[in-house]
Amino acid sequence: MTAPAPTRRSGRWVEHWDPEDEAFWKERGERTARRNLLLSVLCEHIGFSVWTLWSVLVLFMGPEYGLDPADKFLLTSVVTLVGAVVRVPYTFAVAVFGGRNWTIVSAALLLVPTVAAFVVMRPGTSFPVFLLVGLLAGVGGGNFASSMTNINAFFPLRKKGWALGVNAGGGNIGVPVIQLVCLAIIGAGGGPRVLLGVYIPLIVVAAVLAARFMDNLATVRNDTGAAKDAARDAHTWIMAFLYIGTFGSFIGYSFAFGQVLTSQFGRTPLQAAYVTFVGPLLGSLVRPVGGWLADRYGGARITLWNYVGMAAATAALIVAGSQKSVALFVPVFVVLFVLSGLGNGSTYKMIPGIFQAKALARGLTGEEAVGHGRRLSGAAMGLIGAVGALGGVGINLAFRQSFLSYGTGTGAFVAFLAFYGACCAVTWAVYLRRPAGRAEAAPTADTDPRLGYAEV
Known part of the structure; x- marks a missing residue:
């Protein structure tokens, strides 16, 4: 039995939190949750910008830096x-x-890679130093996981899809925003230190706002048992594989497109x-659309057809590369x-549906089924998000090898x-x-024969 949350007397701790209670939600829950969502999006947004910082810094690194395309792809691979x-x-x-305390810490940590890049970003700096500083920028990628975990606890089940979609999309937009800022600075004749000088004060402002206006939920507790159970479930790793193809592609291409x-x-x-x-911007904006389509038609169906589309687009890129047609x-x-x-939205929407379906297949009903599905899906999301991001590493390493072997990225696209x-x-x-129940030895008597993963 879980021990009751101890009372904390310092910091902005909320001791009682029950968003499923309609009266509580209307009276003060929704207002508090939306305030935390807004600030979570801000901090996660800057985290994504810092994580993808080197995707734009390498554009400033001309021949005087002594780096070839393979070096640059290796650098962005380390960050990812x-x-x-x-x-x-x-x-x-x-x-x-x-949640509040870790948001402050994770936001403040973004100063380390940003200030370090400001110091070393000049011709004559050795490649190992660039690799080390790029490694520091990777902390920005972690903000997504903690932000999603935190916001998931604030909202009732009926609003989680919307809240997580807004949180994830708002964070993802940090990728095109830093690229737009880069465009403005290059167009104005500025250098990489100007770009870094823009973000350093923004990081400070985000950390201060989180400290001033966000809240901790005392009801949130680590459940190591859930993490172990999720890690043992085959669906966690199957969905991680699929998320490599969607989010791994998004973050990997975000780093590689300019190069x-x-x-x-x-x-x-x-x-x-x-x-x-343009690509990261549109990809971020349509993420909630992928979730909405999954709600309406089933996440598995949308994910399948989405991958068919990604395969067709990749085949067209192979043709464009062989014909050297930048217009295509x-x-x-x-x-x-x-x-x-779109795939990011549909795959992430599948996760809670899969574990809910498994709970029903085991004969659980009502709140018990909801609680079981929520427990495992919450733990699985962290693992799936981490493994999915590794796809970005694979994409940049594939491009590196392709340019080393063939002088173009076409070989990488064949692999994709x-x-x-x-x-x-x-x-x-x-x-x-x-249908559902495939992973079980045998369906139970209480299993709904209509239940299928196609509907998740």
Whole structure:
């Protein structure tokens, strides 16, 4: 039995929190939850910007820096890798330190990579130093995991989809925003230190606002048992594989788009910056649409057809690369970004539905089924988010190897096409070919025969 939450006398701790109670929600719950959501989006947004900082800094790094395309892709791979790994501890930090407290800490930590980049960003700095500073920027990737965990606790079940969609989309938009700021600075003749100088005070403001207006929920507690149970469930790792294809593509292409344009198509940093922000921007904005479509038609169906579209777009990119047609390459790459955003929404929407379906298949009903599904899906989201982000590492390493071997990114796109084909096969085989209960030894008497993963 879980011990009652101890009373805390310091900081902004909320001892009683029951968003499922309509009266409580209307009286003060909704107002408090929305305030925390707004500030969570701000801090996560800046976290994404810092995480993808090096995707734009490399555009400033001309021949005088002594780095070839392979070096730059390795640099962005290191940043992505750290951002993926730190998502696991960040997921559980909310329950250890409190949502408000950890938001302050995680926001303030963004100063470390930003100030470090400000110091070293000049010709003559060695590549190992750039790698070390890039590694520090990876902490920005963890903010997503802690932010989603924190906001998930504030909202009732009937509003979680909307709240998590807004939180995730608002954070993802940090990617195109920093690219737009980069475009403005390059267009004005400014250098990389100007870009960094813009973000340092923004980080301070975000941390101060979080300290002043956010809240900790005393009712949130670590449930290591849930994490272990989620890790043992095959669906956690199946969904992590699918999320590699969607979010991994989104973050990986966000880092790589500008470099491919400059390295393969000979575009200048300014020319690249004019278009690189469009894909991440649209991909962020459509993420809630993917969740809405999943609500209406079933997440597995939307995810399957989304992967079919991603495969078709990738095939078109292979053609564009072989014909050296930037006029075809850019719009198709933007379409691929949009599809990755839709897939982010549909795959993430599947997670709670899958565990709810498994609870019903076990014969659980009502609040017991809801509680069981919520417990496992919450723990699984952290693991799935971390593994999914590793897809960005794979994309940048694939581009690095492709440019080393062939001098273009076409080889990498061939590998991505094969991967999307595998995602189509897995989605169909696991979630559409057979109804729920497939993973169980035998359906129980209480299992709903109409229940199917296709509906999640």
